[in-house]
Amino acid sequence: MLNVFPVPAFKDNYFWVIDDGQFALVVDPGQATPVIAYLVQKSLTLAAILITHHHADHIGGIGGLLDWCDDRNNVVDVAVYGPANEKIPYCTHPLNGGATVNIASPALSLNVIDVPGHTAGHIAYYAEREGWLFCGDTLFAGGCGRLFEGTAAQMRASLGKLAALPAETNVFCAHEYTLANLLFASAVEPNNAALRSRVERDTAMRERGEPTVPSTIALERATNPFLRWDEAEVKLAAARVSSGTFGPNAPADLVFAAIREWKDNF
DSSP, rough: OEEEEEEEEETTTEEEEESSSSSSEEOOOSHHHHHHHHHHHHHHHHEEEESSSHHHHTTTTTTHHHHHHTTTOSSSSOEEEEEETTTTTTOOOEEETTTTEETTTTTEEEEEEOOOSTTTEEEEEEETTTTTEEEEEEETTEOOOOOOSSSSHHHHHHHHHHHHTTTTOEESSOOOOHHHHHHHHHHOOOOOOOHHHHHHHHHHHHHOOOOOEEEHHHHHHHOOOOTTTTSSHHHHHHHTTTTSOOHHHHHHHHHHHEEEEEEEHH
């Protein structure tokens, strides 16, 4: 049986460690120290590192983890997977969308999905058998990543790919941004009953010191305004913040762009 654990780091990052009780892989380790502490605590051997994009808080710990493994005479060579179209240090397996990553231990098969928008070469990893999505900074619980290198059209298309995954898919994003995202979502869709329920639940979770992630694709479809560009209330909100420069039949990319710009200044 595989376990997934969120290693918290920095102010609000999660580095996801997947293990079988003996071997482990880690997703987006921006810092080595907390990952090493977890591996030591659980007596795990690091087998692989998965990277979604090149930002420092996602790659900063790769070198330290590899050095630690060398010092311990790690029993396996640690593979480093990452997007082929970005500069990822120590990357041994550059990946494009459509590729499959097969890891022997822990036994895991992951489909690679191209999701540009936050960065130009951002990728996500989807474990179909387990129903797990590791999406970095593309899709957040209740939100999505900023457009640092891509366009609104690219990000909407990327989110559309993720929204098309099975409803029960667990969404393992890389940050604890949920309550701030839901505050914004509530401004966009104040009449969304599912969203109000989610705000109550996730607020209680944070008050207990619990992470709000993973969420699910079903929950994101029901409450995340960045997946709801076709909803009437979202369209009206987008038109309102755009000073009425487009109507209810505006193209989806225009609606999405207006909502993303609003969030940037919210």
